[in-house]
Amino acid sequence: MxxxxxxxxxxxxxxxxxxxxxxxxxxxxxxxxxxxxxxxxxxxxxxxxxxxxxxxxxxxxxxxxxxxxxxxxxxxxxxxxxxxxxxxxxxxxxxxxxxxxxxxxxxxxxxxxxxxxDDSAIEESLKEAKHLGRAIVKLGRAHPRVAEEISKHLEEEGAYELASALRSVTAADTAR
Known part of the structure; x- marks a missing residue:
């Protein structure tokens, strides 16, 4: 030492x-x-x-x-x-x-x-992110190929957990 x-x-x-x-x-x-x-x-x-x-x-x-x-x-x-x-x-x-x-x-x-x-700006950003996430899931459920393309882009950006979550949501829907 x-x-x-x-x-x-x-x-x-x-x-x-x-x-x-x-x-x-x-x-x-x-x-x-x-x-x-x-x-x-x-x-x-x-x-x-x-x-x-x-x-x-x-x-x-x-x-x-x-x-x-x-x-x-x-x-x-x-x-x-x-x-x-x-x-x-x-x-x-x-x-x-x-x-x-x-x-x-x-x-x-x-x-x-x-x-x-500030706190209100963060809260607003989180609300907007939630709306965006819901819209992407709806789109992915309606168009699984689009969901797969979005998942690939998310992975390219390093957002592996989001890509996996989107895939699992759309895979669960196609399994039904």
Whole structure:
């Protein structure tokens, strides 16, 4: 384990993704420190550092990055924080679970503020998404080939669960 100095910020570490995954999996700072030859202090700073620092890094790394990519990254970080909270709670580390839960909440609030959303705007968006989903299911039931094409496009976009759900709804109807 390194105890003196550090090679550089975790944010710029060449194995940053693996470090984040190791932290999200519930490995201790000490284990991650030894595995990736970084200091425990750097890991702590990275895990508890301001989100804005990470977002600035993302923007500097690819200035042409689309806002939707950045928001997707923020959601990924929020998902990792939620996972860390769940694992920590199961392992009895309530303090870490609470910190991870707080991080998830701060990320989601940041996303909302970046998009200019408030509770009513989110509620309206969810209602619109529900209407859109119902319309797609009705269309899929009436035209199974169209449902299959929509499912393929959803998979291309990485929405595997939605594609599977649409297929299962239309398959149940054709089985009747």
């Amino acid at each position: 390194r105890t003196v100095g550090r090679k550089g910020s975790i944010t710029y570490h060449p194995k940053r993704a693996q470090i984040e995954a190791a932290l999200a999996s519930g490995l201790s700072y000490r284990n991650v420190s030894e595995r990736f030859d970084v200091s425990v202090t750097a890991l702590h700073r990275f895990s508890h550092g301001p989100l804005s620092t990470r977002l600035q890094f993302e923007l500097q790394a690819d200035p042409e990055r689309d806002l939707s990519d950045l928001i997707a990254r923020m959601f990924s970080i929020a998902d990792n924080a939620r996972y860390l909270a769940e694992v920590s709670a199961k392992n009895g580390d309530i303090a870490l679970a609470l910190r991870a839960g707080d991080s998830e909440m701060r990320i989601l609030v940041r996303i909302m503020s970046q998009l200019g959303l």
